[in-house]
Amino acid sequence: MSAECLAEPRPSSYFLSGVRESIPITLAVLPFGLLFGALATEHGLSLFETVLMSATLYAGASQMVGIELFDAPIAPWVVVLSIVAVNFRHVLYSATIGRYLDHWTPLQRAFGFFFLIDPQFAEAERRMENGRRISFAWYMGLALPVYIGWVGESWLGALFGRLIPDAHAFGLDFILPIYFLSMVMSFRKRPLWLPVVGVSAIASIIAYRTIGSPWHISIGAIAGVMLGALLASTATKEQEQ
Amino acid sequence: MTATTTFWIIIVGAVFTYLTRIGGHLVLSRFDRVHPRVEAGLNAVPAAVLTSLVAPAAMEGGPAEIAALATGAVVSFLGGGMMTIFFSGGAVLIALRHFLS
Numbered sequence: 001m002s003a004e005c006l007a008e009p010r011p012s013s014y015f016l017s018g019v020r021e022s023i024p025i026t027l028a029v030l031p032f033g034l035l036f037g038a039l040a041t042e043h044g045l046s047l048f049e050t051v052l053m054s055a056t057l058y059a060g061a062s063q064m065v066g067i068e069l070f071d072a073p074i075a076p077w078v079v080v081l082s083i084v085a086v087n088f089r090h091v092l093y094s095a096t097i098g099r100y101l102d103h104w105t106p107l108q109r110a111f112g113f114f115f116l117i118d119p120q121f122a123e124a125e126r127r128m129e130n131g132r133r134i135s136f137a138w139y140m141g142l143a144l145p146v147y148i149g150w151v152g153e154s155w156l157g158a159l160f161g162r163l164i165p166d167a168h169a170f171g172l173d174f175i176l177p178i179y180f181l182s183m184v185m186s187f188r189k190r191p192l193w194l195p196v197v198g199v200s201a202i203a204s205i206i207a208y209r210t211i212g213s214p215w216h217i218s219i220g221a222i223a224g225v226m227l228g229a230l231l232a233s234t235a236t237k238e239q240e241q
Numbered sequence: 242m243t244a245t246t247t248f249w250i251i252i253v254g255a256v257f258t259y260l261t262r263i264g265g266h267l268v269l270s271r272f273d274r275v276h277p278r279v280e281a282g283l284n285a286v287p288a289a290v291l292t293s294l295v296a297p298a299a300m301e302g303g304p305a306e307i308a309a310l311a312t313g314a315v316v317s318f319l320g321g322g323m324m325t326i327f328f329s330g331g332a333v334l335i336a337l338r339h340f341l342s
Contacts, residue, residue: 056255076250083254087261089290095265096283113263125287171334177298182326184291185317196288204293205300217293224289225282232281
């Protein structure tokens with residue numbers, strides 16, 4: 001911390017360290033970008049619509065939900081509502097990391113928040129936890145390779161979807177849960193980590209079994225956040241001791 | 242659905258998605274001070290949301306998937322970093338799927 005602060009690196013070096021940290025994310029997301037492209041074509045989306053969806057929505061899970069519903073006999077607003085339901089968790093992300101971005105200009109915030117996907121949020125939180133500033137250069141260094149990769153993979157998947165090898169045998173379909181687990185574990189030193197994880201796990205599983213996907217994400221998240229807020233005073237006391 | 246409908250669903254969905262990404266910040270930045278309970282709730286966000294993404298996938302998974310996640314958790318408690326967790330979990334998954342099928 002001390003030496004780094006004194007040296008005051010240039011924005012370009014922050015950008016490059018963001019790019020370096022984006023590599024595992026790009027790898028974890030890669031099969032899903034290709035899979036999305038392939039599935040979108042199978043569901044009748046044109047190449048333009050497939051790439052447009054990845055470039056503007058930029059939210060994997062909700063894109064999958066969207067293409068499932070495009071062929072369903074339902075009203076367009078229901079499709080939009082389902083997409084919003086999957087993405088509702090982002091409200092919590094921007095509220096959480098927005099607290100650390102006072103040094104960004106309003107324009108930087110308006111631009112930066114577009115890229116606030118799950119891994120982007122998790123990496124930014126980890127950086128804060130390690131006592132380091134979230135500079136705009138670092139944030140974009142992390143965001144841009146993942147974004148460009150995602151849009152490019154959707155395009156490739158749409159063009160060459162039939163050539164994708166057996167994803168199951170290579171474990172590609174389960175790579176994202178493993179990645180998310182490693183992110184969950186990286187926050188384990190936070191106060192109330194275990195009770196929050198326990199309550200969110202139970203709530204999301206019950207919601208998944210009863211109400212069904214995609215609502216389990218928001219329900220599980222809200223359950224854990226509520227618990228964190230409820231037990232707040234206890235946690236602060238423990239920290240002070 | 243017609244091509245125009247699909248196009249507009251994508252555009253409207255994207256606008257709303259962007260609003261969810263900036264909305265939390267816009268609401269919270271209207272307050273001068275953040276209540277300690279809100280603060281504590283927000284500090285619980287990463288664990289809460291990421292767990293909700295993993296838990297149902299773990300429940301739906303077979304022995305190979307559960308073993309892969311368990312390996313990742315154990316490696317993490319032993320002090321392994323993100324990449325170690327990632328690759329050890331992945332290796333267990335591929336190996337078990339190969340031998341169990």
